[in-house]
Amino acid sequence: MDASDSTPESGAGRIDTDSTYYELYQKSVELGTWDAEKLVEKVGFEEDREVWESLADDEKEQWARVISYFIDGEHAVAQDARRIMTTVSTPWFDRSIEKEMFASALALEEAKHTQFFDLYLSNVMIDKFPQYELDTRRGGVQIPRTDACGAGKMFDRQGTLQAQAAHGGDPVDIARAATNYHIGVEGILARGGYFAKNRMMQEAPLTLLNKGFQFISTDEGRHITFGLELLEELIEKERQGVPEYQGVQNAIWEQAVEDIGYITDTGYFITGDIGDPLGVDFDDLVNRGARLAGDMLFDTLDIDNAQPRDYMQAAADAMEEARDNDYGEVIEKYDHIYEQKKQAAGD
Amino acid sequence: MTKLTDIEGTDFTASDEEIEAAVEDAAADLGMAPERVSEEVAYILDSGSGRVNNEGVAGAAVGSNADTHDDPRLEALDVFKLRQEL
Amino acid sequence: MSAQQEEETYELEEYWPTTAWLEVYEADLTASEELSEKMSGWGQGFNGDFVFEINNLPIEENTVGDLPEEVWSALDTGIRQLPDGVLDTVLEDAPEEVQNGIEEREGPLAERAANELLETRIENAPDKVWEGLRRVMPEILNDLLDELEENVTDEGHVYAWIGLEDGDCTGTDTLMELDERDKGFVLTGEYEQWVRLVTGELDVVEGIMSGELELDGDMQKILQYSDAALLMTDVASETSKRFLF
Numbered sequence: 001m002d003a004s005d006s007t008p009e010s011g012a013g014r015i016d017t018d019s020t021y022y023e024l025y026q027k028s029v030e031l032g033t034w035d036a037e038k039l040v041e042k043v044g045f046e047e048d049r050e051v052w053e054s055l056a057d058d059e060k061e062q063w064a065r066v067i068s069y070f071i072d073g074e075h076a077v078a079q080d081a082r083r084i085m086t087t088v089s090t091p092w093f094d095r096s097i098e099k100e101m102f103a104s105a106l107a108l109e110e111a112k113h114t115q116f117f118d119l120y121l122s123n124v125m126i127d128k129f130p131q132y133e134l135d136t137r138r139g140g141v142q143i144p145r146t147d148a149c150g151a152g153k154m155f156d157r158q159g160t161l162q163a164q165a166a167h168g169g170d171p172v173d174i175a176r177a178a179t180n181y182h183i184g185v186e187g188i189l190a191r192g193g194y195f196a197k198n199r200m201m202q203e204a205p206l207t208l209l210n211k212g213f214q215f216i217s218t219d220e221g222r223h224i225t226f227g228l229e230l231l232e233e234l235i236e237k238e239r240q241g242v243p244e245y246q247g248v249q250n251a252i253w254e255q256a257v258e259d260i261g262y263i264t265d266t267g268y269f270i271t272g273d274i275g276d277p278l279g280v281d282f283d284d285l286v287n288r289g290a291r292l293a294g295d296m297l298f299d300t301l302d303i304d305n306a307q308p309r310d311y312m313q314a315a316a317d318a319m320e321e322a323r324d325n326d327y328g329e330v331i332e333k334y335d336h337i338y339e340q341k342k343q344a345a346g347d
Numbered sequence: 348m349t350k351l352t353d354i355e356g357t358d359f360t361a362s363d364e365e366i367e368a369a370v371e372d373a374a375a376d377l378g379m380a381p382e383r384v385s386e387e388v389a390y391i392l393d394s395g396s397g398r399v400n401n402e403g404v405a406g407a408a409v410g411s412n413a414d415t416h417d418d419p420r421l422e423a424l425d426v427f428k429l430r431q432e433l
Numbered sequence: 434m435s436a437q438q439e440e441e442t443y444e445l446e447e448y449w450p451t452t453a454w455l456e457v458y459e460a461d462l463t464a465s466e467e468l469s470e471k472m473s474g475w476g477q478g479f480n481g482d483f484v485f486e487i488n489n490l491p492i493e494e495n496t497v498g499d500l501p502e503e504v505w506s507a508l509d510t511g512i513r514q515l516p517d518g519v520l521d522t523v524l525e526d527a528p529e530e531v532q533n534g535i536e537e538r539e540g541p542l543a544e545r546a547a548n549e550l551l552e553t554r555i556e557n558a559p560d561k562v563w564e565g566l567r568r569v570m571p572e573i574l575n576d577l578l579d580e581l582e583e584n585v586t587d588e589g590h591v592y593a594w595i596g597l598e599d600g601d602c603t604g605t606d607t608l609m610e611l612d613e614r615d616k617g618f619v620l621t622g623e624y625e626q627w628v629r630l631v632t633g634e635l636d637v638v639e640g641i642m643s644g645e646l647e648l649d650g651d652m653q654k655i656l657q658y659s660d661a662a663l664l665m666t667d668v669a670s671e672t673s674k675r676f677l678f
Contacts, residue, residue, distance in 0.1 A: 034433040194402035214426045217403020221394035286652040294642025308638035316659040
């Protein structure tokens with residue numbers, strides 16, 4: 001229960017217990033090993049089912065849009081975790097077991113997040129997800145709602161970037177992948193989602209879902225810190241003038257700008273596009289996202305040559321597309337594709 | 348490592364004394380040192396970064412947990428207590 | 434003080450933040466063809482008016498002597514040059530607090546009087562001047578004290594309202610309360626951050642992302658008209674200005 005209390009006495013062997021990565025790992029052991037099944041058992045589905053059933057269809061739809069991108073996002077990350085483990089063990093980082101130890105904890109946690117959402121969605125929200133059960137690795141696709149918005153594209157991009165980074169990628173590739181995942185997906189898209197769920201919980205208090213989100217966001221906080229530490233290492237080497245690391249900050253900024261387009265689209269998809277029945281408020285969501293991005297990119301990483309107006313422009317471009325987008329039609333299209341895949345898988 | 352009562356946030360409604368008392372009660376229930384509980388709860392909120400950045404917990408109390416009076420530190424303490432039971 | 438320095442005076446409209454400066458900004462916004470083009474359709478079907486909320490001007494901690502030298506130097510010189518007899522007459526009508534303050538100081542009367550006035554905190558200055566003093570005060574200081582009384586809240590905030598519709602600035606105003614006029618957008622920041630913004634040191638987007646500035650309003654519209662919104666702050670930084678603090 002209180003494992004790290006014994007650290008000073010047990011001393012350090014080959015593991016550097018002073019490393020931030022070790023601390024993150026240790027905190028994962030202490031805080032991240034919650035049991036999703038036990039959580040579900042302890043809190044139970046009943047109260048949430050009751051609230052869910054009392055919701056109007058558009059309110060259910062708003063939750064469904066948020067949860068779709070969470071479950072597909074967690075699923076995508078669980079798949080990519082093995083690539084992150086490979087990437088952090090490459091010689092581009094000062095080789096150390098501590099990063100791999102943390103990455104292994106991250107892999108477990110992402111799998112557990114997928115497990116929690118899988119349990120929740122199947123037991124509470126299933127009426128909104130007739131097309132859900134097909135694993136993307138067994139010939140399936142993302143949930144149609146995820147595919148219809150920027151998040152779906154972002155997760156596809158994440159897979160490509162993580163693969164490039166893990167399989168012979170250089171520091172610039174690694175910086176792109178880490179920015180996309182730790183800053184974009186976890187740092188803004190997911191945290192924007194928590195912001196949204198906090199607002200939605202006021203109107204529709206789904207207790208078990210809230211508890212799950214609290215554990216998940218606690219785990220994600222460590223993942224984000226881990227990602228920022230990795231990026232700081234790469235930036236440090238670039239600033240020292242190590243030739244192979246030149247271009248790292250530029251890649252971080254370019255990726256962040258690309259990702260804010262996907263994120264803005266998703267933000268609109270879960271709020272303005274459906275009339276925001278549970279009162280998230282798109283304006284507040286945008287402001288929160290901007291702050292989260294600013295904290296990470298400017299305060300923590302302090303990247304050089306960033307042009308904040310590029311960031312706003314990318315969000316503006318995404319918003320322009322979003323306004324003209326008929327998401328319902330896109331969801332229907334993906335529904336159709338999903339149905340075909342399901343039949344094919346069943347055959 | 349950030350101390351729980353050193354964390355800054357705009358929406359803190361409980362006093363430091365209330366936080367310390369709640370931590371001591373929780374520590375007694377869990378059979379842990381209060382300092383250790385305080386440290387873990389702070390870590391839940393900021394992942395060691397010194398800033399409140401856990402959106403999922405920090406704003407979670409809204410409307411759903413009367414016991415924590417919307418203070419994210421108390422909400423995080425609740426998360427920690429529940430985590431110890433899982 | 435040399436004669437050359439004494440000639441160095443500026444109009445009220447050159448000082449930021451004042452209502453007179455805001456009118457110059459209005460004229461600059463109106464003159465910008467680029468803004469007319471990029472803001473075409475702005476405010477139609479929604480309220481496009483802005484308030485620039487400039488918080489916590491340092492009127493509590495700063496004294497009259499902390500204002501730009503050209504604002505108070507003529508007062509200082511004038512008082513120090515007045516024969517004691519004349520100065521006595523001027524001070525006769527001074528508020529009791531000012532008279533006591535002068536009394537408690539040491540040194541020649543003119544020096545005591547000048548120091549008392551220059552060391553007055555800006556927030557208290559409008560209450561400490563009297564008709565007789567206003568007659569020997571430079572006009573700019575008079576105007577600035579009026580500005581302070583009429584356009585800065587007791588807490589030291591300035592609410593600058595800027596009417597905007599379809600590429601035109603429809604007017605400007607300063608408010609004593611934020612709710613005094615309807616508006617669609619409020620850009621809020623501390624005085625120091627506003628100084629950085631209107632000197633071009635702080636980019637408005639970076640300011641919002643870093644939390645140094647806050648933008649309240651319809652973000653869909655801001656993103657739709659992002660070029661125009663940015664241009665608005667660019668014009669503010671390009672409009673010439675002298676800072677009061």
